[in-house]
Amino acid sequence: MTAIVSVTNLRKSYDTGFEALKGINLEIEEGEILALLGPNGAGKTTLISTICGITVPTSGIITVGGFDTVHEYRAARSLIGLVPQEINLEPFETVQNTVRFSRGLFGKPRDDARVAEILKSLSLDDKATAKIKELSGGMKRRVLIAKALAHEPRVLFLDEPTAGVDVELRKDMWNVVADLKRQGVTIILTTHYIEEAEAIADRVGVISKGQILLIQDKAEMMAQMGKKQLRVDLAQPATTIPAALAHYDLTLEKDGNVLVYTYDTRKDRTGIRTLLNDMANAGLTMTDLQTQQSSLEDIFVGLVKDNA
Amino acid sequence: MNLTAIKSIYRFEMARFFRTITQSLISPVLSTSLYFVVFGTAIGSRIETVEDVSYGAFIVPGLIMLSVMTQATSNASFGIYFPKFIGTIYELLSAPVNFIEITVGYVGAAATKALFIGTIIFITAFFFVDIQVAHPFWMLAFLIMTCISFSLLGFIIGIWAGNFEQLQLIPLLIITPLVFLGGSFYSVTMLPPIWQTITMFNPVVYLISGFRWAFFDTADVPVGLSLLAISLFMAACLTAIWWIFRTGWRIRQ
Numbered sequence: 001m002t003a004i005v006s007v008t009n010l011r012k013s014y015d016t017g018f019e020a021l022k023g024i025n026l027e028i029e030e031g032e033i034l035a036l037l038g039p040n041g042a043g044k045t046t047l048i049s050t051i052c053g054i055t056v057p058t059s060g061i062i063t064v065g066g067f068d069t070v071h072e073y074r075a076a077r078s079l080i081g082l083v084p085q086e087i088n089l090e091p092f093e094t095v096q097n098t099v100r101f102s103r104g105l106f107g108k109p110r111d112d113a114r115v116a117e118i119l120k121s122l123s124l125d126d127k128a129t130a131k132i133k134e135l136s137g138g139m140k141r142r143v144l145i146a147k148a149l150a151h152e153p154r155v156l157f158l159d160e161p162t163a164g165v166d167v168e169l170r171k172d173m174w175n176v177v178a179d180l181k182r183q184g185v186t187i188i189l190t191t192h193y194i195e196e197a198e199a200i201a202d203r204v205g206v207i208s209k210g211q212i213l214l215i216q217d218k219a220e221m222m223a224q225m226g227k228k229q230l231r232v233d234l235a236q237p238a239t240t241i242p243a244a245l246a247h248y249d250l251t252l253e254k255d256g257n258v259l260v261y262t263y264d265t266r267k268d269r270t271g272i273r274t275l276l277n278d279m280a281n282a283g284l285t286m287t288d289l290q291t292q293q294s295s296l297e298d299i300f301v302g303l304v305k306d307n308a
Numbered sequence: 309m310n311l312t313a314i315k316s317i318y319r320f321e322m323a324r325f326f327r328t329i330t331q332s333l334i335s336p337v338l339s340t341s342l343y344f345v346v347f348g349t350a351i352g353s354r355i356e357t358v359e360d361v362s363y364g365a366f367i368v369p370g371l372i373m374l375s376v377m378t379q380a381t382s383n384a385s386f387g388i389y390f391p392k393f394i395g396t397i398y399e400l401l402s403a404p405v406n407f408i409e410i411t412v413g414y415v416g417a418a419a420t421k422a423l424f425i426g427t428i429i430f431i432t433a434f435f436f437v438d439i440q441v442a443h444p445f446w447m448l449a450f451l452i453m454t455c456i457s458f459s460l461l462g463f464i465i466g467i468w469a470g471n472f473e474q475l476q477l478i479p480l481l482i483i484t485p486l487v488f489l490g491g492s493f494y495s496v497t498m499l500p501p502i503w504q505t506i507t508m509f510n511p512v513v514y515l516i517s518g519f520r521w522a523f524f525d526t527a528d529v530p531v532g533l534s535l536l537a538i539s540l541f542m543a544a545c546l547t548a549i550w551w552i553f554r555t556g557w558r559i560r561q
Binding site for chain 2: 052053054055056073074075076077078080082084086088089090091092093097100101102103104105106107108109110147
């Protein structure tokens with residue numbers, strides 16, 4: 001796979017002295033869905049705005065499809081579609097006309113059939129001649145996506161596509177994103193909903209205070225960083241951990257009724273079998289056991305907290 | 309050159325004009341008719357001629373200029389301020405277009421609207437007074453140049469404005485007084501000498517004088533000076549717009 005978007009040493013400081021991006025390096029592969037995860041004010045929107053040309057970088061290089069976004073902005077921007085966070089639409093215009101306008105603005109010749117196709121793929125075909133102010137919030141979001149797709153971009157940026165959107169519509173939006181991926185569009189979305197990244201992303205980048213803390217394959221990240229826990233219910237509560245078990249990473253919970261063993265899934269051996277043997281030898285009787293894996297959320301919170 | 313983008317902006321802006329066609333056209337036509345009734349017929353009947361032209365006809369060029377200047381400014385300023393206000397400006401900034409294309413699209417549309425209105429007023433005037441045009445080519449040239457330059461000015465105001473109040477401020481406080489005092493309804497020679505000198509610092513005098521010359525072949529200032537004035541004004545606006553986009557002032561952070 002080749003990088004379709006490449007960001008090198010990107011910095012952005014404002015006149016106020018605030019440094020929104022502190023040396024971002026990022027390679028986005030063609031055809032992937034990358035979720036940029038981070039708390040509010042982390043720099044997600046600034047990063048996207050800078051790649052799309054809305055914000056001017058203070059230093060650093062960005063290329064899209066191999067084109068420099070400053071010097072070859074026409075070629076670079078033609079490849080990009082942007083769905084902003086806010087619902088910014090001309091209220092009195094029809095859906096069809098705003099989408100046509102977007103297509104023209106990006107230099108593509110008028111093609112009503114293509115526009116109709118895009119509207120259909122977003123279930124907006126019956127709203128084509130409706131005025132935007134007549135649409136519901138969810139429909140307006142779809143219009144924003146239709147506008148971003150009007151010039152058939154290869155890279156689509158979705159800035160918080162599901163912020164303030166109800167559960168059903170969010171699932172809907174995820175389906176739209178999955179469809180686009182099938183069509184070969186590279187998708188970068190920002191979100192602060194961890195479940196969103198977990199549900200649809202191929203890779204997850206965690207951004208906080210203008211820096212990328214980590215960027216990794218989602219499954220790999222969870223496997224590597226995800227700690228697993230074994231919880232063992234004891235027949236009789238224990239007051240202390242027996243000396244024979246001291247070399248395990250153990251804690252007691254629920255007044256000594258539950259013994260919790262934290263282990264690493266990366267290791268060849270989890271140590272569960274020997275632990276259970278050692279427990280029996282130490283005279284601890286178990287009534288039940290279960291395992292638990294930490295979610296992306298735990299990882300995320302851990303990372304951001306460490307960075308604070 | 310992204311011609312498709314220019315065309316798209318132009319069309320989109322014109323669509324707004326046609327969507328509100330009644331208010332876009334009826335109000336200037338109505339207010340101009342009122343001017344004719346009040347100044348042309350009621351008061352004008354007491355003033356026989358100005359520079360050998362009947363007063364009713366004399367005010368026609370001034371009235372057209374008055375409407376064209378205010379309409380061009382307000383249309384262009386609103387055209388670019390509205391996307392800023394509702395947030396759709398993000399699309400312009402992220403599109404593969406440069407500042408020339410954006411300016412041509414918005415200013416072109418605003419100038420077209422102003423030209424429309426100017427033409428309608430000209431036609432309306434025919435119903436009230438007898439007018440003949442001495443230099444049709446120059447009349448059109450002055451009209452078009454005024455439409456474009458005041459649309460450029462409006463475009464700058466729209467970018468500068470931070471709220472709707474500021475959007476109205478410059479047209480209200482500067483343009484309207486300059487136009488009224490620029491000889492829309494009188495000849496500069498009718499003023500006392502001291503005011504004649506002061507009036508010469510008003511750039512609008514040159515535009516109205518040139519336009520009136522195109523109608524009646526008489527002018528307050530030489531036509532060459534009028535042409536020079538409007539060219540300088542246009543150049544100043546273009547320089548300001550070039551600077552705005554180069555620095556990203558009030559648009560791009």
